[in-house]
Amino acid sequence: xxxxxxxxxxxxxxxxxxxxxxxxxxxxxxxxxxxxxxxxxxxxxxxxxxxxxxxxxxxxxxxxxxxxxxxxxxxxxxxxxxxxxxxxxxxxxxxxxxxxxxxxxxxxxxxxxxxxxxxxxxxxxxxxxxxxxxxxxxxxxxxxxxxxxxxxxxxxxxxxxxxxxxxxxxxxxxxxxxxxxxxxxxxxxxxxxxxxxxxxxxxxxxxxxxxxxxxxxxxxxxxxxxxxxxxxxxxxxxxxxxxxxxxxxxxxxxxxxxxxxxxxxxxxxxxxxxxxxxxxxxxxxxxxxxxxxxxxxxxxxxxxxxxxxxxxxxxxxxxxxxxxxxxxxxxxxxxxxxxxxxxxxxxxxxxxxxxxxxxxxxxxxxxxxxxxxxxxxxxxxxxxxxxxxxxxxxxxxxxxxxxxx
Numbered sequence: 001x002x003x004x005x006x007x008x009x010x011x012x013x014x015x016x017x018x019x020x021x022x023x024x025x026x027x028x029x030x031x032x033x034x035x036x037x038x039x040x041x042x043x044x045x046x047x048x049x050x051x052x053x054x055x056x057x058x059x060x061x062x063x064x065x066x067x068x069x070x071x072x073x074x075x076x077x078x079x080x081x082x083x084x085x086x087x088x089x090x091x092x093x094x095x096x097x098x099x100x101x102x103x104x105x106x107x108x109x110x111x112x113x114x115x116x117x118x119x120x121x122x123x124x125x126x127x128x129x130x131x132x133x134x135x136x137x138x139x140x141x142x143x144x145x146x147x148x149x150x151x152x153x154x155x156x157x158x159x160x161x162x163x164x165x166x167x168x169x170x171x172x173x174x175x176x177x178x179x180x181x182x183x184x185x186x187x188x189x190x191x192x193x194x195x196x197x198x199x200x201x202x203x204x205x206x207x208x209x210x211x212x213x214x215x216x217x218x219x220x221x222x223x224x225x226x227x228x229x230x231x232x233x234x235x236x237x238x239x240x241x242x243x244x245x246x247x248x249x250x251x252x253x254x255x256x257x258x259x260x261x262x263x264x265x266x267x268x269x270x271x272x273x274x275x276x277x278x279x280x281x282x283x284x285x286x287x288x289x290x291x292x293x294x295x296x297x298x299x300x301x302x303x304x305x306x307x308x309x310x311x312x313x314x315x316x317x318x319x320x321x322x323x324x325x326x327x328x329x330x331x332x333x334x335x336x337x338x339x340x341x342x343x344x345x346x347x348x349x350x351x352x353x354x355x356x357x358x359x360x361x362x363x364x365x366x367x368x369x370x371x372x373x374x375x376x377x378x379x380x381x382x383x384x385x386x387x388x389x390x391x392x393x394x395x396x397x398x399x400x401x402x403x404x405x
Contacts, residue, residue: 221238292309314338
């Protein structure tokens with residue numbers, strides 16, 4: 001191990017991007033194991049690599065003590081002072097113990113460990129590289145597919161796309177070049193694992209950033225996204241510049257910008273709506289293309305509302321299999337109940353009637369209560385009168401006595 005080793009370390013750094021220091025550290029650790037295995041487990045040893053000469057040196061590290069109980073780990077203070085008068089109790093001294101044949105034994109023993117450390121370093125480099133792409137779009141090549149995953153070659157790593165991340169309207173064939181959104185990067189035992197998706201809302205956001213410069217630079221902001229991937233999506237946007245129309249900017253001249261995204265997603269329809277700080281206006285916008293007459297918020301739930309639409313637009317507002325209403329609710333974060341104008345009038349009339357009935361019942365209860373109170377007062381008066389009569393009884397007796405007289 002000399003100049004050849006130095007050359008190999010330089011080649012690893014240049015060709016695979018593995019820093020020389022990482023390999024040297026792995027090599028020193030491997031040689032410590034090799035030495036202990038061949039020359040004694042009990043020793044406390046260190047291996048030092050001379051990166052100028054390409055030479056390895058083995059040192060036995062011993063602690064300075066008064067009384068030596070283990071000569072492999074300890075050295076007496078007297079002996080230490082013979083080496084250097086500056087040593088004190090507790091100091092550590094390194095004694096070179098490099099065997100003559102250590103180069104051959106160490107090279108054979110360390111080879112597998114070094115290669116393992118090299119593989120680990122490579123995996124770490126790949127992990128560091130691809131973890132930067134988390135929440136970003138990357139382009140890869142489809143390699144194969146099984147019942148659970150589509151495997152995509154991203155260059156230095158193979159990404160996996162699970163069934164829930166695959167578009168229902170797409171077929172993936174080997175050698176297809178596709179854009180995917182990196183949802184997660186894990187540093188697993190067997191190497192970095194990259195998980196990608198084409199159904200995540202984040203993919204739609206990144207596609208808009210690629211196609212719309214104003215979204216990329218923050219002039220127009222995507223506030224919320226609701227997707228039923230492969231079928232339809234709603235995107236709420238707002239402008240940070242009063243002179244720029246956020247919806248028109250996102251759609252592009254003659255719809256070119258949004259059409260490019262629709263093509264990338266193989267026909268997934270897009271509704272671009274304007275976000276509004278007024279919840280009622282935002283909810284009305286979210287139900288585009290349907291017209292909204294009114295938005296009535298629930299008194300008992302501040303995240304629920306009833307939306308009233310013209311009778312002829314009820315089906316449009318709800319959408320096929322409830323999709324438009326479902327996406328609007330997801331986009332805004334509100335529970336939305338949609339009623340036609342006629343249904344709303346009947347609903348409000350019934351609600352008013354019920355309220356009046358409750359009021360009448362309350363008035364009736366009050367009247368009955370007042371009547372009960374009056375009756376109680378009458379009874380009390382009668383009782384008082386009877387009690388007032390009792391004191392007159394003796395006068396009747398006096399009359400009888402006078403009569404007898």
